[in-house]
Amino acid sequence: MKKQDYLYLAGYMTLFAVLGYLVASNRLIACNAEHPYLSGIVQFAVLATAGEMLTTRVTDGRWEFNGFVVYKMFLWGASGLLFTIVFSVFSNGVLCAMENKMLPLYQNPWATALFTSFFLNLIFSPIHTIMMRLLSNYGEARFVHGNRMGFYETINSVGWSELLDFLFRKTLPFFWFPVNTVGFMLPVVLRIPFAAMLSFVFGILMMILRLRERKQIETIAS
Numbered sequence: 001m002k003k004q005d006y007l008y009l010a011g012y013m014t015l016f017a018v019l020g021y022l023v024a025s026n027r028l029i030a031c032n033a034e035h036p037y038l039s040g041i042v043q044f045a046v047l048a049t050a051g052e053m054l055t056t057r058v059t060d061g062r063w064e065f066n067g068f069v070v071y072k073m074f075l076w077g078a079s080g081l082l083f084t085i086v087f088s089v090f091s092n093g094v095l096c097a098m099e100n101k102m103l104p105l106y107q108n109p110w111a112t113a114l115f116t117s118f119f120l121n122l123i124f125s126p127i128h129t130i131m132m133r134l135l136s137n138y139g140e141a142r143f144v145h146g147n148r149m150g151f152y153e154t155i156n157s158v159g160w161s162e163l164l165d166f167l168f169r170k171t172l173p174f175f176w177f178p179v180n181t182v183g184f185m186l187p188v189v190l191r192i193p194f195a196a197m198l199s200f201v202f203g204i205l206m207m208i209l210r211l212r213e214r215k216q217i218e219t220i221a222s
Helices: 003-024 027-034 036-060 067-099 109-143 151-156 160-183 188-221
Strands: none
Touching: 003 027, 003 036, 027 036, 027 188, 036 067, 036 188, 067 109, 067 188, 109 151, 109 160, 109 188, 160 188
16 A cells, blocks of 8 residues: 555545544534535435545556646535425325325335435436436546547547446445335435435446447547
């Protein structure tokens, strides 16, 4: 391990120690209840970016903190804001549909969580993942390579077959659907903290997708 590794390791240990303290002391829950938007933005920005940086170190052998990483922090913060709103929209929408007998098993918490996770991952999650992929590719071109890509260039920069396979055949059915079902069984005040912790994993998954996509494009080009 290099000296820089020990510094970042200390940073990660501090981050999770602080997070553990905030959870154990109920301060995180109180912050989410009083300031849901701000709390969602900060938690997603910090944890998802930390996940991406760790993945870059493991896969590429280097720590990366530059304009692109800062740009991604803003994207993840925006994701935190969206998830804070979307969780409420989908959970309340499913409850309304069940109450109106458009969905079965009204007042069954397991069924409510299952339906909410299903519709979230069917409708919102694919759109969010695709937008993150497009915006990430644009940011990488802009801040790493100094290339301002246009609209069609950004679309063509995505390895669509790899993205759709990774999304619909792997992560959505086998990870996000069951994990979000568990998340929606938690009390409302715990859902965003739970999702924010999962954003660390999401950051890792998005970085893995980025690397797989890059290899696919290099293979096609060769």
